[in-house]
Every structure is written in structure tokens, then in C-alpha cells.
Amino acid sequence: MTETPTATRLLRAQGVTAPAGFRAAGIAAGIKASGAPDLALVFNEGPDYAAAGVFTRNKVKAAPVLWTQQVLTTGQLRAVILNSGGANACTGPGGFQDTHATAEAVAAALSDWGTETGAIEVAVCSTGLIGDRLPMDKVLNGVRDIVHEMHGGLTGGDDAAHAIMTTDSVPKQVALHHQKWTVGGMAKGAGMLAPSLATMLCVLTTDAVAEPAALDHALRRAAARTFDRLDIDGSCSTNDTVLLLASGASEFTPSQADLDDAVLRVCDDLCAQLQADAEGVTKRVTVTVEGATSEDDALTAARVIARDSLVKTAVFGSDPNWGRVLAAVGMAPITLDPNRISVSFNGAAVCIDGVGVPGAREVDLSAPDIDITVDLNIGDAQAAVRTTDLSYAYVEENSAYSS
Amino acid sequence: MTETPTATRLLRAQGVTAPAGFRAAGIAAGIKASGAPDLALVFNEGPDYAAAGVFTRNKVKAAPVLWTQQVLTTGQLRAVILNSGGANACTGPGGFQDTHATAEAVAAALSDWGTETGAIEVAVCSTGLIGDRLPMDKVLNGVRDIVHEMHGGLTGGDDAAHAIMTTDSVPKQVALHHQKWTVGGMAKGAGMLAPSLATMLCVLTTDAVAEPAALDHALRRAAARTFDRLDIDGSCSTNDTVLLLASGASEFTPSQADLDDAVLRVCDDLCAQLQADAEGVTKRVTVTVEGATSEDDALTAARVIARDSLVKTAVFGSDPNWGRVLAAVGMAPITLDPNRISVSFNGAAVCIDGVGVPGAREVDLSAPDIDITVDLNIGDAQAAVRTTDLSYAYVEENSAYSS
Numbered sequence: 001m002t003e004t005p006t007a008t009r010l011l012r013a014q015g016v017t018a019p020a021g022f023r024a025a026g027i028a029a030g031i032k033a034s035g036a037p038d039l040a041l042v043f044n045e046g047p048d049y050a051a052a053g054v055f056t057r058n059k060v061k062a063a064p065v066l067w068t069q070q071v072l073t074t075g076q077l078r079a080v081i082l083n084s085g086g087a088n089a090c091t092g093p094g095g096f097q098d099t100h101a102t103a104e105a106v107a108a109a110l111s112d113w114g115t116e117t118g119a120i121e122v123a124v125c126s127t128g129l130i131g132d133r134l135p136m137d138k139v140l141n142g143v144r145d146i147v148h149e150m151h152g153g154l155t156g157g158d159d160a161a162h163a164i165m166t167t168d169s170v171p172k173q174v175a176l177h178h179q180k181w182t183v184g185g186m187a188k189g190a191g192m193l194a195p196s197l198a199t200m201l202c203v204l205t206t207d208a209v210a211e212p213a214a215l216d217h218a219l220r221r222a223a224a225r226t227f228d229r230l231d232i233d234g235s236c237s238t239n240d241t242v243l244l245l246a247s248g249a250s251e252f253t254p255s256q257a258d259l260d261d262a263v264l265r266v267c268d269d270l271c272a273q274l275q276a277d278a279e280g281v282t283k284r285v286t287v288t289v290e291g292a293t294s295e296d297d298a299l300t301a302a303r304v305i306a307r308d309s310l311v312k313t314a315v316f317g318s319d320p321n322w323g324r325v326l327a328a329v330g331m332a333p334i335t336l337d338p339n340r341i342s343v344s345f346n347g348a349a350v351c352i353d354g355v356g357v358p359g360a361r362e363v364d365l366s367a368p369d370i371d372i373t374v375d376l377n378i379g380d381a382q383a384a385v386r387t388t389d390l391s392y393a394y395v396e397e398n399s400a401y402s403s
Numbered sequence: 404m405t406e407t408p409t410a411t412r413l414l415r416a417q418g419v420t421a422p423a424g425f426r427a428a429g430i431a432a433g434i435k436a437s438g439a440p441d442l443a444l445v446f447n448e449g450p451d452y453a454a455a456g457v458f459t460r461n462k463v464k465a466a467p468v469l470w471t472q473q474v475l476t477t478g479q480l481r482a483v484i485l486n487s488g489g490a491n492a493c494t495g496p497g498g499f500q501d502t503h504a505t506a507e508a509v510a511a512a513l514s515d516w517g518t519e520t521g522a523i524e525v526a527v528c529s530t531g532l533i534g535d536r537l538p539m540d541k542v543l544n545g546v547r548d549i550v551h552e553m554h555g556g557l558t559g560g561d562d563a564a565h566a567i568m569t570t571d572s573v574p575k576q577v578a579l580h581h582q583k584w585t586v587g588g589m590a591k592g593a594g595m596l597a598p599s600l601a602t603m604l605c606v607l608t609t610d611a612v613a614e615p616a617a618l619d620h621a622l623r624r625a626a627a628r629t630f631d632r633l634d635i636d637g638s639c640s641t642n643d644t645v646l647l648l649a650s651g652a653s654e655f656t657p658s659q660a661d662l663d664d665a666v667l668r669v670c671d672d673l674c675a676q677l678q679a680d681a682e683g684v685t686k687r688v689t690v691t692v693e694g695a696t697s698e699d700d701a702l703t704a705a706r707v708i709a710r711d712s713l714v715k716t717a718v719f720g721s722d723p724n725w726g727r728v729l730a731a732v733g734m735a736p737i738t739l740d741p742n743r744i745s746v747s748f749n750g751a752a753v754c755i756d757g758v759g760v761p762g763a764r765e766v767d768l769s770a771p772d773i774d775i776t777v778d779l780n781i782g783d784a785q786a787a788v789r790t791t792d793l794s795y796a797y798v799e800e801n802s803a804y805s806s
Contacts, residue, residue, distance in 0.1 A: 060733030060741045060757070090729050092742075092758035130726025131759040233712040236734045238726075309636040309712075309793075310801055317802030323533025323641075326493050330463030331639045338463045339495075354463070355495035356534040390712075390802075392795050398713055399720030399793075 015173025017157035018184035019207035021045045021247025024156035025149035026163030029142025031085035037163035038085040039142040042203050048248030051077035052215035054223045056240035062089030063096040064124040071120050075212030078121035081106045082164050086128040089238040099124045105143040113147045125201045125241050161186040172273040180252040181208040183262045187270040202242040207250035218263040219244045226267040230386045232278045234307040275386045280394025284369050290382035291375040297334040298383035304332040312390035320363040322350040340377040410582050418576025420560035421587035422610035424448045424650025427559035428552035429566030432545025434488035440566035441488040442545040445606050451651030454480035455619035457626045459643035465492030466499040467527040474523050478615030481524035484509045485567050489531040492641040502527050508546040516550045528604045528644045564589040575676040579669050583655040584611040586665045590673040605645040610653035621666040622647045629670040633789045635681045637710040678789045683797025687772050693785035694778040700737040701786035707735040715793035723766040725753040743780040
């Protein structure tokens with residue numbers, strides 16, 4: 001049942017409708033004042049409806065997160081409705097009723113359309129400004145319209161990927177094709193990329209045959225290695241949701257290892273797309289910590305460096321200021337020996353055993369991709385975190401208007 | 404032995420030479436390429452030489468921190484030599500030898516000048532770029548010169564306060580006069596204001612009679628309530644040092660409570676001066692968390708909010724985006740109930756029981772002083788953290804050149 005890696009193809013022009021058994025749509029429902037697309041639907045035609053999800057670890061959770069966590073306890077989903085233009089977070093019991101009413105409306109519209117569906121089979125995701133109630137007349141009208149716009153072809157997935165954008169400048173989607181089965185996905189998010197779960201909304205689809213437990217295993221493993229290690233500004237959204245739906249339409253059952261690998265590859269690619277389009281980004285930065293006594297220590301140290309404003313502003317200025325990296329790693333609550341730490345920028349050693357290397361101040365960091373590697377030299381464990389620089393544009397995007 | 408609070412006067416035009424028994428000086432020794440003042444000396448004429456200090460909790464400690472921690476084990480100091488223009492951090496054994504040689508040179512120069520002094524009685528503080536060795540010929544020539552520039556009058560303290568500036572735009576000093584004794588202080592630092600110990604270099608002086616243990620108690624208590632709760636960018640320097648020297652020249656022994664109170668007031672005022680001059684500041688922000696189950700929880704939550712880039716950019720844009728405050732507090736590893744959290748901006752309620760208040764988006768945050776108060780409504784404990792907004796100027800100061 002195992003295929004060779006060379007039999008796979010990763011295509012960025014495709015998304016959630018690349019696997020068989022899925023339709024999707026994206027429309028402008030009038031939720032956004034701009035008139036841009038703001039409502040998306042992903043529909044699983046079956047024959048299977050297995051699903052899994054991972055959610056924000058923020059204690060302040062938006063109504064759609066609370067709803068979707070509940071419906072996913074069944075391990076089954078027929079549809080996901082997503083809106084941009086409002087997070088429906090910090091909106092109290094009224095906001096939760098709005099989410100519930102949205103799921104009911106999707107179920108009714110799909111039933112009218114010909115597929116008997118219950119609200120408990122409908123996940124809801126929202127993104128946008130925290131604290132405002134959604135314009136429910138527009139949401140409910142949009143739900144009635146969108147079921148008639150669903151396409152199984154690639155345009156359906158593309159429309160959906162556009163409709164979930166907020167401050168994103170480009171849609172993010174990708175599909176990984178195996179000979180007999182496919183995994184597709186779309187994601188949005190460029191701001192609240194997070195410590196515990198990055199971003200964002202992400203819907204993954206596959207036509208593989210897989211039990212909910214198998215999907216859950218693959219999704220948690222992949223999220224921990226990808227979205228969880230994308231840290232743009234240390235902020236963690238109230239709405240972060242990643243869902244994985246399996247239609248079984250390929251009638252092919254991959255091994256757990258192959259499923260794990262495919263979901264990881266799709267998440268990793270979406271993660272790279274999110275990093276490249278993060279708010280205000282001028283440089284894509286990967287911070288790798290190696291030689292740690294544990295992977296946890298390596299990850300903690302990489303995260304502290306990736307979040308450090310002084311490191312991030314230095315990278316923006318193309319300044320090889322390795323002392324700020326040392327100062328950051330010294331704040332991490334991990335085991336380390338300051339006299340054994342080495343640092344390199346894009347492969348050039350700038351600090352060895354805690355002391356600067358001659359010429360370190362002349363290392364060229366003008367390229368858009370910056371690799372910061374810190375070797376603690378006290379163990380064998382390593383971990384990497386993706387981040388970006390801290391630029392004028394980041395400040396502008398986050399200060400000039402409410403988002 | 405207790406004086407009434409009304410008998411005290413707080414004067415910002417005075418610093419480390421306000422108490423009797425201290426001389427100070429600041430000169431341009433050529434360490435900074437700009438030719439600005441870069442070497443300061445604070446000298447305790449006695450009759451007592453009791454001293455205490457608190458230091459950065461960064462595991463990567465600069466050579467002068469390692470040296471000064473050692474010499475302070477005696478509880479005695481005659482002098483503090485401070486340089487700007489170079490942190491002498493991450494400079495290896497050679498850097499430590501430079502610190503040692505500086506202390507030896509100060510001791511020799513003071514002995515020549517007429518006061519027999521040993522290197523072990525001399526604290527050393529450095530600030531500036533991490534990773535470069537100091538130009539020791541200039542440092543040692545400067546040390547020989549500076550002992551002849553010492554003044555007991557206010558100009559001595561003022562010169563010293565100027566000579567320790569780096570990206571500071573103004574010197575920071577203050578003196579608190581009681582009828583019979585005085586506490587004075589100077590500080591520098593506007594960038595690496597920190598999680599565990601803010602900034603920076605700070606020297607406090609008093610002419611009170613006090614044992615090292617009494618000074619240590621007063622200093623630790625004050626630092627925990629002031630510098631420790633000033634968090635500009637979450638970064639913690641390799642060089643943070645706060646020293647307190649007592650000359651006993653007033654021949655007055657205050658109670659521990661009075662000493663504690665005086666040191667706290669001086670530290671609190673210096674802290675406010677550091678906040679007001681922080682890198683890129685356009686708004687001074689105080690984040691207060693109340694109604695927590697413990698002071699630790701309140702402090703943790705206040706710190707998470709104060710460090711959140713999305714909160715800080717919203718404040719820069721005068722945007723009353725209370726949803727970002729909720730999202731930030733929801734990330735804090737503390738006990739909370741999201742449905743009981745209330746938030747106010749400058750006294751105006753914007754969120755009650757986790758839900759927005761009508762009109763919250765119209766609250767005016769254009770003033771330079773912003774108060775963010777979060778009530779968790781589950782306990783009686785509270786804590787406050789001072790911070791600033793995140794502005795274009797912060798990015799510029801930290802990206803345009805190495806610092």
C-alpha cells in the first residue's frame with residue numbers, strides 16, 4: 001500500500017477541491033464593507049465523512065471554535081462554512097447563537113439542495129475583527145446562495161480560498177497528488193500567527209479512506225511540526241482552526257505513515273505560504289537551535305529568538321547583530337552553557353563558544369531568506385521555528401486600522 | 404527615627420552626588436567614536452562602604468556583571484566605574500581580563516589620588532554593543548584622568564549621568580531628601596528593558612547608615628516592584644546592573660521600613676523616566692490586571708498584554724482595539740474565566756464579562772498616557788506593568804544601526 005515519494009506531485013494552483021468528493025464555493029455575501037468575497041463553503045460529498053480538527057489554545061475562544069469543537073466530537077463533518085469580515089469572538093451567548101443559526105442554515109440549504117444534512121455535521125469558522133456581532137441577515141442570505149455556487153472543479157476551491165482572506169495579499173492553497181489519492185488544503189492568516197497554534201483558518205481535504213482517529217493522528221502530528229512552529233509575533237488568535245475532512249472517494253486506504261507524511265507535507269507547504277505573506281514581511285527567517293539536551297529545549301530557545309523584537313528589527317535592517325541572538329537565547333528557560341554557544345547567519349559563523357568571530361559584522365544579510373542557526377553544543381536535539389522580520393510595514397498594518 | 408512623608412522632597416535635578424559622602428565624574432574617554440561622554444565614576448568617601456546589587460537574570464552575562472557579582476560578595480564598595488560605548492559581553496576570557504584590569508586601574512588611580520583602594524572594592528558596569536572588546540588603551544587612560552575630575556557637588560552626578568547614556572535622549576537622575584538623610588540615583592537604558600530585570604545600569608547612593616543586608620533588602624524589594632515591572636520589548640540585557648552604595652555620612656540610621664520606602668520611591672521615579680524615554684515611545688502605557696487569584700497571576704497576565712505586538716501597535720495607532728487585549732490575556736498561563744473578564748481604557752469600560760460595550764470603538768486614545776485595566780473578576784490580587792507602544796520609531800532605532 002506504500003507508494004514511492006517520486007510518485008507524488010505538489011501543486012500550488014489547486015486546493016480543497018483537488019481530492020475527489022469535494023465541492024467548494026466562495027462568494028461576496030456583504031459581510032465585508034468592501035464588497036470583497038467573505039463567505040466560503042467546503043462540502044464533502046462522501047461516501048465517507050470522517051473528520052478531525054485542532055484549535056487555538058487561547059483561553060478566550062470565539063463562538064465558532066466552541067461550536068466546531070462540539071460538533072467534531074462525533075468525528076464526522078459534511079461541510080465547513082467559513083466567513084471573513086468578523087471573528088465572532090467576545091460576543092457572548094448571542095454570538096454563539098449566531099454560529100448555531102449559521103450551521104442550521106447551512107444544513108437546511110444543503111438539505112433543500114438534495115443532501116440531507118444536520119447542523120451537527122457543519123463546522124463553522126470565522127475570522128476578522130474581534131468583538132463585533134456578525135450581520136446575520138447577510139450571513140444567512142449568503143448561506144442560502146452559496147450552496148448553489150458549489151463546484152467540484154478547481155475553481156470552487158480557488159473561490160473558497162479567496163473568500164477567507166483578511167489581511168492576506170494572496171490566497172494560500174496546495175494539493176499533494178499520489179497515484180491513487182490526494183490531499184488538498186487552503187489557509188488564511190498573516191497576522192496572529194501564534195505560539196501554540198499558528199494563525200488562522202485552514203481546511204484540508206482528502207479522498208483517502210481514513211478513520212477519524214487516523215485523521216486526528218495525522219493532523220495533530222503535522223500541526224505540531226508546522227503551524228505550531230510558525231511564530232510571526234507571538235500572538236495567538238481566538239479563532240485558530242485547522243480541519244481535515246476525508247471523503248473516501250478514492251476508495252484507497254493509505255497506511256498511517258503515508259497519511260501522516262502527506263498531511264505533513266501539505267501543512268508544511270501552506271505554512272511556508274503563510275510565512276511568505278505575513279504582515280509586513282520583508283525577510284523570511286528560519287531560526288534553528290541544535291545541540292540542545294532535548295527537542296523541547298531546542299524549540300523553546302528557537303521560539304524566544306524568533307519572538308525577540310531586537311533580533312527581528314536587526315534582521316529587517318540586514319544587520320548581523322549576533323549579540324542580540326546571544327542575549328535572546330540567554331533569556332530562554334533552558335539548559336545551556338554560555339561559553340559553548342555558536343551562532344551562524346546563512347551558514348557563516350559569527351560566534352563560536354560565546355565569542356564573536358572576526359569579520360562577523362561584515363556578514364551580508366541583504367537576502368530575503370535568513371537562516372539563523374544556534375548550536376548549544378551540549379546535546380543532540382534540534383528544532384526550527386519560522387518567523388519574519390519586524391518592519392515599518394508590520395507596524396503600519398497593525399496600527400493604521402482595526403483588524 | 405521615623406520622619407513623616409511630608410518631610411521629604413523629590414528633586415530630579417539631582418542624582419548620585421546629592422547624598423553626602425559621594426563624588427562623581429563623567430568624561431569623554433574616546434570609547435565612543437562620536438566623542439560623546441562615555442566614562443563615569445561614582446566614588447564613596449565613606450565613612451561606611453556598605454553596598455548591595457541586583458543583576459540581569461540572563462544566562463549570558465557580560466564580563467562586568469560576572470566581576471561585580473564577585474566583588475559584591477563582600478558587601479562593600481568604594482567605587483563604581485561605568486562605561487558606555489561597549490557592553491564587553493560575549494568577549495570571552497579576554498573580556499573578563501579587561502574588566503579586571505579596569506578595576507585594578509581604578510583602584511591604583513584612587514590610591515594615587517590619596518585613598519587606598521583595592522580592585523575588589525571597585526564595581527564595573529558596561530553598556531553598548533554586545534560582542535566587541537573595549538579599546539583598553541582609551542579606557543585605562545580615561546580611568547587615570549577621571550579621578551581628577553570628581554566633584555562632590557551636583558555637577559559631578561550630572562556629568563556621570565550623561566556619560567552612561569547610549570540611545571537615551573536625556574539623562575535620568577533623581578534625589579529624595581529627608582530631613583536627615585538622602586537617597587540619590589542615576590540610570591540609563593531605553594532599549595533592552597526587560598522581563599526579569601529592566602534595562603540597564605543604575606547606581607543609587609545614600610548617606611544613611613545601613614548594613615549591607617539592609618541595603619540588599621531595600622534594593623531587592625524596590626527592583627521587584629519597579630524595574631522588574633517595566634517591560635518595553637520583553638528583551639533582557641546581558642549587562643543589567645543596579646547598585647546601591649551607602650556612605651553613612653549623615654550619621655543617621657533610618658528604620659528598615661523608611662529605607663525600603665525611600666529606595667522604592669527613587670527607583671520608581673527613575674523607572675518612570677526610563678519609560679518616558681524608551682526607544683521609539685510615543686505613548687506611555689500602564690497595564691493593570693486586577694481581580695486575579697494571585698499577584699503572580701496578575702503580573703503574568705499584565706506582562707503578556709504589555710509584550711503583545713498587536714496590542715502595542717494598536718495603542719500606537721490610538722485604536723481602542725480591546726479584542727486584542729482579550730486575545731492576549733487569553734494566552735497567559737493563569738487561572739481565568741473568559742466570560743468574566745472586563746477591560747477599560749483610560750477609565751472607559753470597553754468590555755464587560757467578555758463582551759464589548761456599545762461605543763467601545765469610539766473611545767479616544769489619542770492622549771500620550773494610556774491606562775489599560777483588565778479585571779479578571781475572580782479574586783482580589785492585582786499588579787501593574789509599565790510599557791510603551793510599538794511605533795515606526797522603535798523599528799527605526801533598532802534596525803538602522805547596530806546597538
